Amino acid sequence: MSGRENDRRYVLIIGAGPAGLFAACELARHGVAPRIVERRMAPHHQARATAIQPAGLELLARAGVLAPFLESSIHVRRTRFYAPGFVPLAISSFNGIDCPHEHQCSLPQWRTEEILTGHLSSFGVSVERGTTVLSIDEDADTLDVRLRGPDGEIEIASFGYVLGAGGAHDVTRHSMLESLQGDTYAGQYIVADIGIKLHHEPEESMVFVSDEGFVLLAPLPGNRWLSFVDLDPYSPVIDQRETPELAQVSALLNRRTGVNAGVSDLAWAAHFVMHKRITRRLSDGRRFLMGDAAHLSSPIAGEGLNSALMDAADIAWKLALVIRGAGLQTLLDAYAIERHLADQHVLEVSDMLHRRALTLAQNRVGAAAPPSDPAQVVALARARAMLDVSYVGSPLVGEHAGLEAAPPIPISGPVPGTRFRDRIRLTGTSHHLLLFGANSLPDFFRRRWHHLVAIENGAVLDAARYGMLRGGALLVRPDGFIGYRLAQADDASITALDAHLASYLAPDRT
Numbered sequence: 001m002s003g004r005e006n007d008r009r010y011v012l013i014i015g016a017g018p019a020g021l022f023a024a025c026e027l028a029r030h031g032v033a034p035r036i037v038e039r040r041m042a043p044h045h046q047a048r049a050t051a052i053q054p055a056g057l058e059l060l061a062r063a064g065v066l067a068p069f070l071e072s073s074i075h076v077r078r079t080r081f082y083a084p085g086f087v088p089l090a091i092s093s094f095n096g097i098d099c100p101h102e103h104q105c106s107l108p109q110w111r112t113e114e115i116l117t118g119h120l121s122s123f124g125v126s127v128e129r130g131t132t133v134l135s136i137d138e139d140a141d142t143l144d145v146r147l148r149g150p151d152g153e154i155e156i157a158s159f160g161y162v163l164g165a166g167g168a169h170d171v172t173r174h175s176m177l178e179s180l181q182g183d184t185y186a187g188q189y190i191v192a193d194i195g196i197k198l199h200h201e202p203e204e205s206m207v208f209v210s211d212e213g214f215v216l217l218a219p220l221p222g223n224r225w226l227s228f229v230d231l232d233p234y235s236p237v238i239d240q241r242e243t244p245e246l247a248q249v250s251a252l253l254n255r256r257t258g259v260n261a262g263v264s265d266l267a268w269a270a271h272f273v274m275h276k277r278i279t280r281r282l283s284d285g286r287r288f289l290m291g292d293a294a295h296l297s298s299p300i301a302g303e304g305l306n307s308a309l310m311d312a313a314d315i316a317w318k319l320a321l322v323i324r325g326a327g328l329q330t331l332l333d334a335y336a337i338e339r340h341l342a343d344q345h346v347l348e349v350s351d352m353l354h355r356r357a358l359t360l361a362q363n364r365v366g367a368a369a370p371p372s373d374p375a376q377v378v379a380l381a382r383a384r385a386m387l388d389v390s391y392v393g394s395p396l397v398g399e400h401a402g403l404e405a406a407p408p409i410p411i412s413g414p415v416p417g418t419r420f421r422d423r424i425r426l427t428g429t430s431h432h433l434l435l436f437g438a439n440s441l442p443d444f445f446r447r448r449w450h451h452l453v454a455i456e457n458g459a460v461l462d463a464a465r466y467g468m469l470r471g472g473a474l475l476v477r478p479d480g481f482i483g484y485r486l487a488q489a490d491d492a493s494i495t496a497l498d499a500h501l502a503s504y505l506a507p508d509r510t
């Protein structure tokens with residue numbers, strides 16, 4: 001142990017939005033107490049990102065904070081598409097996605113932040129509010145950070161690592177001379193937290209599409225709705241700082257739905273444009289970008305907050321192992337590689353869903369028709385649920401096909417780098433090695449990895465689901481992704497697994 005895990009001066013998290021808060025919670029769960037600062041004096045009360053996707057719910061379950069999300073939200077199982085006047089066009093659902101949660105949780109972003117803040121305090125860590133990071137300078141061994149506190153006092157402090165979770169205008173990204181590269185979508189949009197009086201089915205969101213445009217309506221607790229509506233194409237360019245009025249939102253919704261939507265009680269509204277952008281580098285080895293600081297996706301797909309949670313969980317287990325002296329720099333370097341793969345994929349899926357919504361608006365029924373192949377329907381639902389995010393291609397994943405002398409054993413089932421389907425059953429913060437069949441492990445392996453790898457009997461799982469009917473083993477990483485697959489747990493395979501682990505973790509040499 002390095003002794004730095006309890007040193008709150010060692011890791012600084014900038015920003016207490018979803019990314020920063022979840023990174024702090026996950027670091028604390030992995031045994032490292034960070035310092036977290038937020039420039040706002042008080043929490044905001046804006047609905048913003050309301051959809052937590054099934055994959056996000058699995059992350060929250062592993063983090064031990066799922067229950068308040070399930071209790072505080074509307075569970076959205078389906079989206080119904082209509083033409084104006086409630087003419088049915090199509091329906092999409094999360095059925096068959098192979099996840100314990102075949103639904104989104106819909107709740108305002110301020111409530112998500114409130115729950116995460118409460119969870120963080122259970123680890124004895126609180127957010128330093130009213131504290132703004134002004135600049136970050138690199139030294140040989142540390143990062144020197146200039147902060148302005150709530151009373152205006154300036155503090156200069158040194159940190160080993162900085163997690164940049166400051167949103168789209170993040171100071172960490174600026175200090176790395178990185179920018180969000182990509183495109184801004186055409187069109188202008190209004191988001192609003194409103195009351196409506198429209199017939200609706202329980203546990204469903206609605207999308208109305210017409211030649212003029214679309215409106216997406218997502219239910220929120222307390223009989224409220226989040227609406228996304230595009231402005232009429234001939235609207236003049238609006239200053240984003242202008243706040244939309246109730247009458248404007250109401251008129252747009254009446255036109256898009258083709259009925260009197262009964263819009264009332266506007267709690268919050270904003271103009272916005274949508275982006276598809278990502279930074280070239282997510283890290284320089286000591287500074288790590290996450291959430292909107294690293295990428296911006298179309299809110300139509302509802303994936304930005306979820307990928308922020310994924311970034312946060314990913315850096316937390318890696319950084320905690322390194323700070324505890326059990327992980328090598330290669331583990332930290334893999335953050336940028338793995339999350340770039342995943343974030344890029346999320347941008348592509350968001351882009352596909354964004355274009356689908358717009359095409360839908362232009363072509364209506366034709367484009368609204370679901371794919372005819374049931375496998376494609378499920379693949380699309382899994383993509384929307386973000387369960388198809390994978391780290392295939394990362395240096396932290398691999399496999400061994402068995403005895404060199406024998407013909408290679410064909411392995412089927414989920415490949416290394418993909419999500420372990422029963423990941424919410426594997427709790428704790430260690431790696432898990434699941435042995436299928438009558439396998440035993442050599443003593444040398446147990447001695448070297450006892451502190452980092454929990455050995456489990458795979459018999460409790462359905463071996464067929466993992467292509468392990470003929471025996472073998474799966475290494476599941478602390479983030480619930482398959483890190484390594486062995487067709488047999490023979491000596492050659494275990495030696496290969498040992499070398500794989502030693503490429504990013506420090507074995508017990510005592």
Ligand SMILES: Cc1cc2nc3c(=O)[nH]c(=O)nc-3n(C[C@H](O)[C@H](O)[C@H](O)COP(=O)(O)OP(=O)(O)OC[C@H]3O[C@@H](n4cnc5c(N)ncnc54)[C@H](O)[C@@H]3O)c2cc1C
Binds near residue numbers: 020050131133166168
């Ligand atoms: C209209 C709209 C709807 C959306 N809907 C969804 C959805 O349904 N699902 C979804 O997944 N995503 C959605 N998103 C995206 C989602 O809101 C963002 O991806 C998410 O908020 C990103 O979280 P974050 O923590 O990275 O950044 P933010 O939420 O922007 O938080 C950054 C925090 O850092 C603080 N900060 C910034 N600079 C400093 C500094 N120098 N010092 C100290 N503190 C600082 C800020 O005050 C802020 O609190 C939506 C976005 C928009 C605009």
